[in-house]
Amino acid sequence: MLIIGIILFGILVGAGAQLILGRSASGIDWTLAFAAGVGGSFVGGLLISLLARDGLHFRPSGIIGSIAGAVIVTAAWFWWKRRSGSSVS
Structure with missing residues (x-):
């Protein structure tokens, strides 16, 4: 049950990271949300x-760190995707 909770929390944090970085709610990449969130x-x-x-307890500092980590992973992914996409053209 704990694993399912961690996965769901990670997906929500990953989706939130995409929204923080400017993605619309209809354009959320759920695979990226899972990977970046977890x-x-x-x-x-x-x-x-x-x-x-x-x-290692559930505290506000861990939640803030989770969001910050997911934003960093998502921003790095967007940067890498944009960088590799521009070099192909």
Whole structure:
């Protein structure tokens, strides 16, 4: 049950990261939302929770870190996609 919660939270955070970076609600890439949300939540949430000395518990610092991590992963993906798309033409 915890795994399902983590996956759903990651997808929501990843979709939120796309909305923060300017994607419309109808244009959300759900695969990217999953990857950025889970990866960003793991890395960002873990780092911020440990830096804030909250431990590995569900705290506001971990949520903020999750969102920040997902935004960074999503922005990097958009940058990479735009960079590789322009070099082909």
